[in-house]
Amino acid sequence: MRLLFLLILPLAAHDMWIEPASFRPQEGQIVNVKLKVGEQLIGDVIAYDPARIHRFEFNATPIHGRFRAESAGLHRIGYFSKPNDVELPLEKFKQYLGEEGLEFIRPAGKTTIKENFSRCAKSLVLTGPANASQRDTALGFPLELIAEKNPYLLTPGASLPVRLVYRDRPLTNALVVALNRAAPGEKVSARTDKLGRVRLPLKASGLWLIKAVHMIPSDPADYHSYWASLTFELP
């Protein structure tokens, strides 16, 4: 099924997600964390460069690419990049607005678009048994996806309620997309409601990536985009 990927041309913009070596580390286990950029959950590792990182942390403690699962519980890995600059020809930019559900942006009067983009990635890992009191909470990134249920309590086929917040407020009518490593082509997507909520049916177990993009007009660049992602492993 992945061979389909050979036929897919790289898009103008790529997903970014956090991929720990294990989503279910034992207590005390040291886990390497890869920051990946790609498509269809196939990606390249980002070279670790502190100069381009705002925050990279495990349970609010700064990390440099690995963490130790000190205690049982649902842990959060967070990555918030400094803005990157890109320049895109207008046509390519419009194509990518369509792909990411950002049709409300209507660039005009320019042939090249200057854009800054920031990555706001989160990953949920579980040590020990899952329970309902374990909660994902906001890390305080500009754009953030928050799981409103412990995904490690779900079974394949169940829906995960997710909330999207932009600068601490619900972001409405934003496209949220979910994809699974085993079948990355079969995407699940929904638009957020007035409270920034979506429910995404997650059919398969394994690694899931949930993602959303928000964009605002900016200066001196034309736009600033924020790329939220959330990864976890469905039991």
Added chain:
Amino acid sequence: MKLLLFASFLTLGAHEIGTTRATASFTADRRYVIQITTDPENLAEKLDGAPAQTLLTRIQLQFDGVPFVPSLRHENGTIQLTGLYPAGAKTFQFRYGWTFTTYSLTVDGRTLWIEGGDTTDTLPLIAAPAETAWQLAARYLGLGFTHILPHGLDHVLFVLGLCLLSLRTRTLLLQVTAFTLAHSITLGLSMYGLVRVSPSVVEPLIALSIAYVAIENIFLRELKPWRLALIFVFGLLHGLGFAGVLSEAGMPASSFFTALLSFNAGVEAGQLAVIALAAVAFGRFHAKVATPASAAIALAALYWTIERIAA
């Protein structure tokens, strides 16, 4: 004009910088090598079992605007693209579409940052200056020397065997001359393709020749005429062995004779170094060490003989 070309890259925005690195180099004799080093695990994920040649679907190479398909070799995350560029080519363009990140391309000592999937601007093709005759001679001289010291333990033991009979100048000179003359003959003949003997025959015989010289040392204390003749024959064998090594290292299309001569000279220098070291190491205790050392060499050589026949 060249500076301008490179400067234009700096103004382009970039995506995240990944771990993929590429280098491109061009030789004066029209060969190019583009090497891409990337995370083996990621590459395996992308290929997902597809043959490595599939990578060519996302690689583009042009010389003066004309596309060329390179030959591709892949091993453990390193992709090597090779081929011949057209005579007189002034520029090239390259595209690697198998990374989602920004990667580096180092060419002619400069590093450019390129978006995965983007085609580079038209870059000047700068061939490395051709190797001078002296550089080539030095390279093959070194190759010959290191083939004896430190890589050629069997040849070292053979020469030590000669030294263990006697360190008297005349005895040693006669043996070494016979050996050198003989191996120069077969090395030359075999490099010009006039003689061909399979290594499976040559290698065990080389080992056996070492054993013979060592064993004779135990029973004889002086140089007999037949020993000199035998050493000449052994030299012919060793020469065939040297030819095998030199062929593996590769010979330049031009300067063939220079390379051959330099390699041979390197081998001689290696042998002389062994003799000098032997004279320093056991010159004064020659009588004491000759028999036990020869016995040890004989044992090692007999072991090699069996091992090489078995292989």
